[in-house]
Amino acid sequence: MRVLIVGGGGREHALAAGIARSKLLTKLYAAPGNPGIARLGTCVDIAADDVDALLRFARTEHIDLTVVGPEAPLVKGIVDAFEKAGLLIFGPTRSCARLEGSKAFTKELCRKHHIPTAAYRTFFDAEAARQWLRESTYPQVLKADGLAAGKGVVIARSFDEADDAIQRFMIVKELGDAGSRLVVEEFLQGVEASVLAMVDGRTIAMLETARDHKTAFDDNRGPNTGGMGTCSPSAMLTPEGLAQVESQIILPAVHAMGRDGKGFKGFLYAGVMITPGGPKLLEFNVRMGDPEAQVILPRLRSDLLHLLHLAAQGRLDEAEELDWDPRAAVCVVLASQGYPGPYATGFPIYGLDDASPSADVMVFQAGTRQKGADIVTAGGRVLGVTALGTSLHEAREVAYRAVARIRFQGAHYRSDIGRQDAEMLTRR
Ligand code: AMP
Ligand code: GLY
Numbered sequence: 406m407r408v409l410i411v412g413g414g415g416r417e418h419a420l421a422a423g424i425a426r427s428k429l430l431t432k433l434y435a436a437p438g439n440p441g442i443a444r445l446g447t448c449v450d451i452a453a454d455d456v457d458a459l460l461r462f463a464r465t466e467h468i469d470l471t472v473v474g475p476e477a478p479l480v481k482g483i484v485d486a487f488e489k490a491g492l493l494i495f496g497p498t499r500s501c502a503r504l505e506g507s508k509a510f511t512k513e514l515c516r517k518h519h520i521p522t523a524a525y526r527t528f529f530d531a532e533a534a535r536q537w538l539r540e541s542t543y544p545q546v547l548k549a550d551g552l553a554a555g556k557g558v559v560i561a562r563s564f565d566e567a568d569d570a571i572q573r574f575m576i577v578k579e580l581g582d583a584g585s586r587l588v589v590e591e592f593l594q595g596v597e598a599s600v601l602a603m604v605d606g607r608t609i610a611m612l613e614t615a616r617d618h619k620t621a622f623d624d625n626r627g628p629n630t631g632g633m634g635t636c637s638p639s640a641m642l643t644p645e646g647l648a649q650v651e652s653q654i655i656l657p658a659v660h661a662m663g664r665d666g667k668g669f670k671g672f673l674y675a676g677v678m679i680t681p682g683g684p685k686l687l688e689f690n691v692r693m694g695d696p697e698a699q700v701i702l703p704r705l706r707s708d709l710l711h712l713l714h715l716a717a718q719g720r721l722d723e724a725e726e727l728d729w730d731p732r733a734a735v736c737v738v739l740a741s742q743g744y745p746g747p748y749a750t751g752f753p754i755y756g757l758d759d760a761s762p763s764a765d766v767m768v769f770q771a772g773t774r775q776k777g778a779d780i781v782t783a784g785g786r787v788l789g790v791t792a793l794g795t796s797l798h799e800a801r802e803v804a805y806r807a808v809a810r811i812r813f814q815g816a817h818y819r820s821d822i823g824r825q826d827a828e829m830l831t832r833r
Pocket of ligand 1: 523546548558560590591592593594597619629676687688
């Protein structure tokens with residue numbers, strides 16, 4: 406099978422590594438890919454959201470299956486364009502991508518289908534939002550409606566903070582159109598978990614759980630990032646909790662999207678808050694998580710390409726039950742100094758080859774670039790170092806030993822990835 410992966414981050418490197426293990430693969434391309442993916446296949450210089458160019462490439466190269474990593478091309482309608490051209494692609498249509506592309510759409514769907522989530526109100530008008538928030542108790546959560554690359558959520562501790570967010574989103578329009586509609590929701594207390602499923606329009610295959618660590622610094626301090634590291638499984642979700650998320654959140658959402666045309670096809674990611682009243686939906690993403698993919702996919706023993714191929718055709722019901730490595734995985738992200746704020750790039754990365762002495766350690770490249778013989782930093786999140794271990798404790802030890810072998814100027818990482826989950830599992 407000739408496969409094209411769309412995207413060029415750590416998630417796509419993990420997808421590429423999974424797909425490259427398949428005997429069904431004859432040729433792997435990635436657009437734009439990165440130097441890590443280039444070791445597994447051919448990278449082509451097309452941006453991940455250049456739908457027309459991707460379609461032309463898939464046609465001329467006779468691609469049998471396209472797998473989309475990031476949300477931007479999905480929200481732009483890459484799946485609609487490929488399907489119209491008769492090409493097989495794994496991901497949701499533009500209509501289904503609204504689950505990630507519009508918070509207001511998703512909140513309304515939750516209300517209609519009784520999916521547990523935070524209570525909310527939607528505002529089009531800054532003054533109406535202000536009035537409501539003047540009389541609210543705090544904290545309150547303010548969310549820009551559209552895609553905002555992780556910058557669209559503010560947890561306001563006071564009216565002044567809420568007012569500042571309204572000003573930035575709705576008046577100054579810092580996030581462009583994404584901020585013209587505002588969702589204000591109840592602040593939920595609890596711990597977060599990531600629950601992912603592979604969906605083919607009807608059939609749902611639940612994936613192993615993971616936990617992201619979103620803040621820049623240890624112990625949930627510092628600003629929110631795209632994710633500084635993950636562990637799988639997450640101790641926060643018991644088997645009962647996972648079953649609740651499947652039946653109360655994933656299933657009704659897939660059912661609801663099924664009424665709306667052809668149904669949801671792709672990875673469906675539910676970010677949930679586990680509250681005393683049970684799991685509640687924080688957000689849907691219509692793609693694999695990043696860096697969730699870097700811990701979930703290395704644990705998948707089933708043939709990933711076979712599964713993606715079946716799912717793209719709406720035939721996931723023909724797949725055998727997913728086979729998982731019982732070992733735990735931890736992924737530690739190495740970021741550029743300053744991330745998620747402004748940061749410098751172009752620093753050579755040393756020790757990449759020494760870091761993965763065995764098959765149980767994988768270094769996924771996220772923000773890197775080839776410069777002559779060197780691989781240099783080229784993004785906020787630069788690398789994700791994943792290790793497998795018989796327990797989360799062991800996976801942590803192995804991952805951090807590998808991290809210690811890698812050096813680049815200003816490298817920053819959290820030292821507590823998976824620690825809380827490891828401690829909880831030991832106590833059980
Ligand atoms: P989102 O992009 O909607 O997942 O929000 C980003 C982060 O903000 C989440 O990972 C949570 O940590 C936090 N968050 C979002 N919504 C809420 C909420 N209703 N209550 C508490 N925290 C929230
Ligand atoms: N790790 C969070 C995300 O992929 O959205």
